[in-house]
Amino acid sequence: MNCNNSGKTYMVTLEGTRQMNLDKIIILLKQGKHIREDCVYSLCIQAQELLMNESNVTHVDTPVTICGDIHGQLHDLLTLFEKSGGVEKSRYIFLGDFVDRGFYSLESFLLLLCYKLRYPDRITLIRGNHETRQITKVYGFYDEIMRKYGNSNVWRYCCEVFDYLSLGAIINERVFCIHGGLSPDITTIDEIRSIDRKQEVPHEGAMCDLLWSDPDEVDTWSLSPRGAGFLFGKGEVDQFLQTNNIELIARAHQLVMEGYKEMFDGGLVTVWSAPNYCYRCGNVAAVLTIDGQLERSYTIFDAVQSQNGMGHTIIPTKKPQMDYFL
Amino acid sequence: MEKVVQQTDYDALSCRLAAISKGYLPSVAFQVQRCNYHGYKEMHMEYLHSLKSVSRRIHSKIFRAMQNSFPVMNYGTYLRTVSIDIQINDFLKSHSKFQNVQIINLGCGSDLRMIPIIKNFTNVTYIDIDYKDSIEMKRKILDQNRALKKALESDDDGETNRYKLISCDLNDEAQTVRTLSESTSSDSPTIVISECVLCYMDDHASKQLISVVLDIYKTGIWISYDPIGGSKFSDRFGIIMQSNLRESRHLEMPTLMIYNSKETYSSRFANCNVEIKDMWDIFENDIPKEEISRLKSLQFLDEVEELKIMQTHYVLLKASW
Numbered sequence: 001m002n003c004n005n006s007g008k009t010y011m012v013t014l015e016g017t018r019q020m021n022l023d024k025i026i027i028l029l030k031q032g033k034h035i036r037e038d039c040v041y042s043l044c045i046q047a048q049e050l051l052m053n054e055s056n057v058t059h060v061d062t063p064v065t066i067c068g069d070i071h072g073q074l075h076d077l078l079t080l081f082e083k084s085g086g087v088e089k090s091r092y093i094f095l096g097d098f099v100d101r102g103f104y105s106l107e108s109f110l111l112l113l114c115y116k117l118r119y120p121d122r123i124t125l126i127r128g129n130h131e132t133r134q135i136t137k138v139y140g141f142y143d144e145i146m147r148k149y150g151n152s153n154v155w156r157y158c159c160e161v162f163d164y165l166s167l168g169a170i171i172n173e174r175v176f177c178i179h180g181g182l183s184p185d186i187t188t189i190d191e192i193r194s195i196d197r198k199q200e201v202p203h204e205g206a207m208c209d210l211l212w213s214d215p216d217e218v219d220t221w222s223l224s225p226r227g228a229g230f231l232f233g234k235g236e237v238d239q240f241l242q243t244n245n246i247e248l249i250a251r252a253h254q255l256v257m258e259g260y261k262e263m264f265d266g267g268l269v270t271v272w273s274a275p276n277y278c279y280r281c282g283n284v285a286a287v288l289t290i291d292g293q294l295e296r297s298y299t300i301f302d303a304v305q306s307q308n309g310m311g312h313t314i315i316p317t318k319k320p321q322m323d324y325f326l
Numbered sequence: 327m328e329k330v331v332q333q334t335d336y337d338a339l340s341c342r343l344a345a346i347s348k349g350y351l352p353s354v355a356f357q358v359q360r361c362n363y364h365g366y367k368e369m370h371m372e373y374l375h376s377l378k379s380v381s382r383r384i385h386s387k388i389f390r391a392m393q394n395s396f397p398v399m400n401y402g403t404y405l406r407t408v409s410i411d412i413q414i415n416d417f418l419k420s421h422s423k424f425q426n427v428q429i430i431n432l433g434c435g436s437d438l439r440m441i442p443i444i445k446n447f448t449n450v451t452y453i454d455i456d457y458k459d460s461i462e463m464k465r466k467i468l469d470q471n472r473a474l475k476k477a478l479e480s481d482d483d484g485e486t487n488r489y490k491l492i493s494c495d496l497n498d499e500a501q502t503v504r505t506l507s508e509s510t511s512s513d514s515p516t517i518v519i520s521e522c523v524l525c526y527m528d529d530h531a532s533k534q535l536i537s538v539v540l541d542i543y544k545t546g547i548w549i550s551y552d553p554i555g556g557s558k559f560s561d562r563f564g565i566i567m568q569s570n571l572r573e574s575r576h577l578e579m580p581t582l583m584i585y586n587s588k589e590t591y592s593s594r595f596a597n598c599n600v601e602i603k604d605m606w607d608i609f610e611n612d613i614p615k616e617e618i619s620r621l622k623s624l625q626f627l628d629e630v631e632e633l634k635i636m637q638t639h640y641v642l643l644k645a646s647w
């Protein structure tokens with residue numbers, strides 16, 4: 001595969017050349033440079049082949065760093081890797097929501113895909129509720145691709161990859177990782193394994209709930225204010241932990257001003273990894289590292305500084321409007 | 327600076343148009359049933375249509391902005407719009423016996439509220455005030471559009487027009503006093519509206535404006551909607567907002583961090599009887615369940631916490647005197 005802008009592209013089969021090319025693309029992506037359409041296509045096809053063989057709930061060993069929503073904030077994703085060791089040294093689980101809202105959804109997602117292809121055992125990617133055709137059409141990823149490529153091909157290639165992403169992960173059989181939360185239709189982790197995941201996320205049912213639900217101070221399953229998934233409480237969490245013989249549910253999906261939030265006597269944690277979300281919320285971000293003894297440690301990080309060093313504000317961008325009520 | 331401030335009207339308008347196109351507005355429960363607004367969507371479409379012939383450039387800017395608005399913005403626009411509509415409507419209903427009630431919309435921009443209100447309340451005189459350029463554009467659009475023009479024309483009995491479009495720089499105290507004295511009556515019960523207007527004025531000018539207006543009118547209410555910067559030590563919303571707006575469009579909000587809480591914002595109306603809520607209070611307490619589930623059905627709201635952060639940084643004040 002050749003992604004330089006020199007005209008001719010060809011697929012190479014030699015593993016060494018493939019890695020060299022991946023490394024080159026990674027460098028380009030880190031700089032926010034344009035990646036050619038055929039190159040994105042090739043990356044997406046390779047990623048699909050790799051992800052296809054992963055199960056719905058992937059097994060992961062410790063030590064591992066769990067990361068929450070990224071939402072196209074490429075520069076902050078780079079900070080995340082810097083602060084937590086980097087993929088060359090550490091193992092990572094990303095809990096989904098790579099795209100939408102931020103200005104660099106494509107670069108963020110492709111960077112993670114390249115890492116996955118380059119270091120398959122060191123990075124696990126889980127699907128978030130934004131990794132769907134319908135949501136990306138509303139929340140920015142689709143528009144970003146139209147802006148950057150003038151057509152929707154690249155968006156389509158990426159959506160194909162979304163359909164192959166795992167739904168969850170389990171660390172040392174003791175920590176369950178999921179984007180949103182629990183579902184009234186799911187009692188055991190094994191039941192998740194039998195879902196046919198290779199599809200657009202449905203509007204209801206187990207697969208939808210896992211990606212959309214939120215923990216809350218509720219007595220039982222309740223309606224979610226988001227319009228999809230459910231709210232679940234301590235009772236549901238305790239039950240799930242006990243039934244599946246696990247000690248923690250690690251999930252993302254909700255903005256937390258402090259970057260992370262433990263609930264229900266530490267039985268559940270929300271990890272949020274997009275600092276100053278949408279360039280205006282003023283929150284810090286966190287990742288959670290689980291070591292060999294299953295001890296938890298959090299790394300907190302802040303948004304990339306704007307160029308003039310006047311506080312944590314915006315990234316250079318061509319976006320015409322800022323989202324405030326004026 | 328003046329130009330940059332005037333352009334914020336395009337944001338307000340495109341937000342409203344986006345909320346309309348996605349079905350957030352009009353709200354049947356609030357705007358149609360309670361306030362008796364009719365043809366809400368149609369009048370906005372007419373306005374947008376005529377705007378195109380007045381300025382293609384502005385039209386395409388607004389048209390583009392309304393295409394990509396996020397649900398979190400549509401929720402906020404909905405809250406802002408219906409909660410002001412309700413306040414106005416409640417006051418007018420309780421003052422229906424008065425021969426003349428006047429509404430003065432400071433920094434009116436492209437707000438079209440006057441259309442249903444003039445129709446519903448025959449005792450209302452409605453005065454829209456903004457910078458000269460903004461007023462001229464609005465006048466052109468309203469003049470050009472047959473449906474809108476008709477809706478604003480004098481009553482069947484041929485009485486004088488109850489709608490006035492007046493240009494005035496509200497930063498200019500003398501001009502403001504003169505304008506208001508010439509075109510309004512100080513004895514009539516008065517509703518003053520400032521919807522995202524005080525936030526662009528510097529502290530001194532806004533103080534002057536408030537004091538001048540309160541002096542002129544014997545009795546009335548002031549309905550004001552604005553952002554507040556936040557007063558908690560860890561709250562960075564306001565500072566980030568100021569620097570985002572400065573960097574992306576050279577727009578200043580000079581008092582955002584001065585009137586940064588409900589309390590400090592209310593202090594601007596010290597001699598009045600003040601009620602103030604932030605828009606999250608309103609969302610949580612004043613919007614009935616059925617309406618919330620209607621909103622939910624329009625688009626998936628991807629992040630409730632974000633909505634909360636934003637809406638706790640906007641307030642709606644009602645000051646009575």
Ligand SMILES: C[S@@+](CC[C@H](N)C(=O)[O-])C[C@H]1O[C@@H](n2cnc3c(N)ncnc32)[C@H](O)[C@@H]1O
Nearest residue numbers: 326332334335338433435456457495496497521
């Ligand atoms: C954000 S827009 C709001 C428009 C309208 N009130 C609404 O909410 O849809 C602000 C408006 O206030 C007007 N404005 C701000 N400062 C002003 C001043 N000193 N004199 C007159 N108009 C002013 C601007 O021209 C602009 O139309």
Ligand SMILES: [Mn+2]
Nearest residue numbers: 097128129253
């Ligand atoms: Mn999410």
